[in-house]
Amino acid sequence: MEAIFSDRVTEGLFALLRIGLGSDEAMMPLAEGEWKDVLTLAAQQSVIGIVYAGVSRLPEDFPVPDEVTLKLMAEAGRIRKRSALVGSVLEKVRERFPGAMVLKGPAVAAFYPSPELRESGDIDLYFPDIQAAPTAPDGSSHLNIDGIDIDIHGSYFDLGLRPPVAVPSPEATLLMLSAHILKHAFSSGTGLRQICDIALAYRRLDYDEAALKALWKDCGMVKWSNLLSAFIRRHLGIEAPLTAEGEDTGRLLSIVLEGGNFGHFAASRREALAGSAAGRKVDTFKRLLGKAPFGLRYAPGKYLWYLSSLAKGNL
């Protein structure tokens, strides 16, 4: 059974994210049960560290249940510890593989006001010189150092093409983050952590807006990028480039709330993740088909590419 959260809980979470990311807006009061639901939703979306930062910026006399305060501190302690571990593994990775570029995760944590409060997952690496890429003893492109999974990616972008942009560059980073969210929005599901990542990249990177929009056009991602920017502006209060005003962000919000971080909290996805690799692929394919109206509306070329890639077993 999947949890359904009220609009007040969803709005409360977004307000705390905005405050945690630097906004000085006033927080809406929440009942004790709503606070607990905000924490559950934040955990599903892997943004509880930002909620901790948000609560730490509320006025001292703003009512927050003690139980919530203690839970947030415990979670923040856990996240900081994991961040420190990922940081130490990253040092080893840079030492052992000097030709590696770090994608997403730790690379975007630096954009956060408190990088150690961004929930760390795996480490994703890309090797411009593929010959320099290591392989695990079993021949796969997955490594594990000190308990942290490391994935070696064959391409910088999840796009099926090589856009005309230098890698790394601010525009390439923004395109890579957007394409990653799009891929997950189409398939397993995406969450607020990924969207906070790109929102903060928009805030922190000194990018050329015209060049970025030209890349969107080259890659068939104009409508998708506009939707993502509208979502970031509306829900996170962070400036992001638009190509058109008045985009309805409801479709993306539904996808985000449906499954949380990488869709792992959707009931059917949880079952699939616990099953076989073949079962996961079937589940991903079903999800991709279910997203046809969304995909064909916002990035039809990319949607059909993902569909054919998955059918061929490459996704």
Next chain:
Amino acid sequence: MRLRNDCSVLSLRGKHLLTLADGRSFEVNESFAFLWKAAAAAGEFTAETLAEALLSEYELSSQDALNEASETIALWKQYSLTE
């Protein structure tokens, strides 16, 4: 002596939480949290170091500060929070 670096104390809205290496957490009082942070900032510390920190923040006699610091350090040692 030093604090173990795999344990931490966080403070939020007047509450203080000690998190141990195994992930367990315990609410602690303000004095505990203050001394923990002073010890963490000092790196190497003694009862005298922490008593000085207490005196800089609270109105206490030197003897009371030393007693408080010594008792807290004894508690940390008892629960293996120092190394």
